[in-house]
Amino acid sequence: MKLDTATNLKQLEKIQSIAGIGYWIYIYDEKNMWWSDVCFKILGYQIQEFTPSRKLLFKHIHPEDLEFFEESLHQMKSQAIEIEFRFYKNGELRLGRITGEVDNNDNSQLREEVLFQDITDIKIKEFEIAKAWNKALEAENLKNSFLANMSHELRTPLNSIIGFSELLETDNLNGCVPKYARQIKSSGLHLLKIIENLLKVSMLESRTAKPVKRNFNINKLLSDIQSNCLINMKNMKKEHLKLNFSCDLEDSLAIIKSDQIKIRSILQNILHNSIKFTEAGSITCSYKILNHTIQFSITDTGPGIPNAFKNKIFQRFRQVEENYNKNFSGTGLGLYISRLEIELLSGKIWMVSESDVGTTINFSIPNVIRVNSQDDVNPTPEIYNWENYTVVIAEDQLTNYKILEAYLQRTNINIIWAQTGSDVVKACMNHAEINLVLMDINLPHINGLEAAKRIKEKRPNLTIIAQTAYALEGDKEKSLTAGCSEHLAKPFHKSDLLLAMSKYLP
CATH class of the missing domain: 1.10.287.130 (Signal transduction histidine kinase, dimerisation/phosphotransfer (DHp) domain)
Known part of the structure; x- marks a missing residue:
């Protein structure tokens, strides 16, 4: 199919409109200029609103790019050019591109032919x-x-x-x-x-963790952490470091209500880092309370943190040394976990560091309530004698059973070993003397949760304590829903087991 000239021009204009590419022609001798419809749109005008000119075009060019723009047009007389520049459209700064050359076929009249495009969105x-x-x-x-x-x-x-x-x-x-x-x-x-x-x-x-607030003595917590730090320093052969702990409150007045476990975790992670990276000098940990907010400061005389890493050390897996030749071990999770735990408690963390001087990491926890008495005091360890009682250990792994057996040896309690879910249900149905069940969840035949439900249907007053490697958020609730009275996440300490059992055995 053959198209006439008018049709060709119409199709060309349509293509230019779709592509967003304008076209201008400038006749040097006559100083006349013509813009296509797209050129008008690019510069923010109505189509064919006025007669275009070189002077008007230059008014749209950013002042800092104008000299370069004019020189490029002049250079076009000798060779084709393509440049990018800034221009204004209705007062808005945009980025443009022109590609053009000067046509001189008849050797008498120079004609500048240029394609003009707004490339702002493309560049973005x-x-x-x-x-x-x-x-x-x-x-x-x-x-x-x-x-x-x-x-x-x-x-x-x-x-x-x-x-x-x-x-x-x-x-x-x-x-x-x-x-x-x-x-x-x-x-x-x-x-x-x-x-x-x-x-x-x-x-x-996943935001599934929740704060658990309880009354505790902040000075006692810091004393425990200090003892652990001294052990770590000994293991790292850094006993020469000075370790200073400063308390804002007297011991008798240092009882606050907040999430003790998370505050302990935060402090231990930060202090562990300070000890690891500090070779000489001291490490100081202090706190102060103001308007129900407790602020901690941990200062060390280590090498400091390079500027390139100051915005990264609270990100996961980030370490100052991230190569195979690094001098310090670690997963790069400690400070990231601390940041997440602080944010969970609605707090904030920040730091000040200077090379060859040291680092201070500060964090604050709001909504801390000072109280007059301390609840939730860990009981003094007792010596238990349960020789008149019987426990079923539901555990399919021999090594795990042997550990529990060893933990209970000095209590003189009678032990029955059940290796499957079916076995523990049968044992509880056939032995009325059973007083307590230590229930693993991942058991053969039927799992521990189903076994607990079946036992509770027949013996609703029998105490079942879940002891399991399922330790994610929500696993404890599943155990309690199935009828368990306690949930111990493996691995647990001997004292945790005995304390849990003592709640239900005289």
Whole structure:
């Protein structure tokens, strides 16, 4: 199909309109200028509103780009050009692009032919794409760094656990059992800490964690934390560091109501970092209370935090050293968890750091209530004698059963071992003398929750305590709904087990 000239021009104008590309022509000898309809729209005018001119065009160019713009048009006489520049449309600053050349076919009249486009939106999208791409690359690098680091952090304690366990299997121990056992326990606790941190991040990020406020003595809490810090310093061979704790309140007046567990976690994470990175000098921890807000300050004389990392240290998996040759171990979760826990308590965290001088990390927790008496005091450990009572340990793993058996050995309680959900239900139905059930949840045949429901249907007054590795938010509620009176998340301490049982056994 053959089109006439008028049709061709109409189609060309339509294409230019769709593409948002204008077109102008300038005749040098006559100093006449013509704009296409799109050019008028780009500069914010009605179509063919007036006769265009070079002078009017220059008024739209940003003053700082005008000289460059004019020189580029002049250069067009000798070669084709493409430039980007800033211009104004109805007072709004935009970004434009022109591509053009000067036609001199008849060697007599110079004619400037230029394509004109507003590329503001294109550039914004390009910037957003580049930003998203850089963010994706950063996330990928961060993930790779984290996985490599996590592999190291997990394999290190596992190596100790497996290695010392193999040594315990040999006959020639020469009195090394206690030392090896301590190493296994220490490595196991380190491994548990890593797992707990990963679970804690999951709960905090999902906003399923909730504050649990109780009365406690803040000075006593700081004293306990100080003792733990001294042990850590000894393990890190940093006993030479000075560790100072300063309390704003007298011991008898230092009872407040807030989330003790989270405040302990926050302080321990920050102090652990300070000890790890400080080689000489001191570490000071202090607090003050003002208008129901408690503010903590932890100051160290470490190397300080480089400016490039000051906005990153409270992000997850971030460490000042993120390469294979780093000098300090760690998952990069401690300060991130602290930030999330502080935000959960409606608080805020900030820091001041100077290279070769040290770092001060401050955080504040609002809505702290001072009280006159202390509830929730942990009871003094007791020696229990339950020789007239019987407990069923529902546990399919032999090693876990042996641990519970050892924990209960000195209580003289009678023990029945049930290895499946069906076995524990049968035991409770056939032995009226059973006083308590320690129920694992992940049991063969029927799980512990279903077993608890069946037992409660027949023996509603029988106490069931869940002891399970299910430790995420909501798991405790599932246990209680099934009929359990307590929920102990593995691994738990011997004292936790005995305390829980003592509530239901005289």
